[in-house]
Amino acid sequence: MRQEAHRQWLIMTGQTQTQVATRVPTESEKKLAMKKANETFSPMPQQAVYAMLGLLDLKPGQLVYDLGCGDGRILKTANQVYSCSVLGIEINPNTYKLAVENLQDCVGWRVINADATKYNLEEADVVTLYMYPDVMDKMRFSTLKPGASVISYNHDIPNLPTDKVTCELEGKTYTFYIHKKK
Numbered sequence: 001m002r003q004e005a006h007r008q009w010l011i012m013t014g015q016t017q018t019q020v021a022t023r024v025p026t027e028s029e030k031k032l033a034m035k036k037a038n039e040t041f042s043p044m045p046q047q048a049v050y051a052m053l054g055l056l057d058l059k060p061g062q063l064v065y066d067l068g069c070g071d072g073r074i075l076k077t078a079n080q081v082y083s084c085s086v087l088g089i090e091i092n093p094n095t096y097k098l099a100v101e102n103l104q105d106c107v108g109w110r111v112i113n114a115d116a117t118k119y120n121l122e123e124a125d126v127v128t129l130y131m132y133p134d135v136m137d138k139m140r141f142s143t144l145k146p147g148a149s150v151i152s153y154n155h156d157i158p159n160l161p162t163d164k165v166t167c168e169l170e171g172k173t174y175t176f177y178i179h180k181k182k
């Protein structure tokens with residue numbers, strides 16, 4: 001158990017086993033590392049992930065992008081439940097490492113540690129997002145191919161026509177905004 005906690009700490013702080021072999025992190029260092037990693041990372045509940053992907057008519061082999069993929073949970077579910085190829089872009093290096101770790105048992109995945117606003121989206125069949133509108137507003141949705149879908153959890157997508165859809169799952173209501181590129 002202690003070993004697992006230590007391994008998680010290494011991932012969060014971006015260190016390798018070799019780099020910390022001579023010193024055990026203090027409690028305040030551990031807290032700071034966790035705080036940093038969590039500052040921008042608030043994952044979707046897994047039930048919301050199931051609800052989100054269930055709203056899309058996903059087919060095996062389709063390419064799903066998650067912009068700001070966090071720990072990769074949307075990608076993992078799209079890959080393992082719907083047999084989609086998946087690509088995540090995550091700006092936070094510590095959170096990126098969690099996604100890489102989380103996707104190890106998937107086939108057909110890639111995660112990039114970068115700013116998603118810098119990437120064209122023309123290869124995506126589906127783009128998923130859970131982030132604030134001011135960041136979504138900078139994404140390159142104009143590069144989407146016709147027929148591609150964009151789905152956002154909780155926040156409407158600025159400057160794109162969307163349908164608001166709510167899903168009830170096990171007593172909880174989840175809200176999504178869906179755009180279909182014409």
Ligand SMILES: C[S@@+](CC[C@H](N)C(=O)[O-])C[C@H]1O[C@@H](n2cnc3c(N)ncnc32)[C@H](O)[C@@H]1O
Nearest residue numbers: 040042043044068069070090091092115116130
């Ligand atoms: C609310 S979390 C959602 C994570 C994941 N998609 C989920 O649903 O569980 C938003 C994520 O977007 C990342 N993020 C914010 N701005 C970004 C950007 N410009 N490019 C890539 N990732 C970004 C944050 O680091 C964070 O991990």
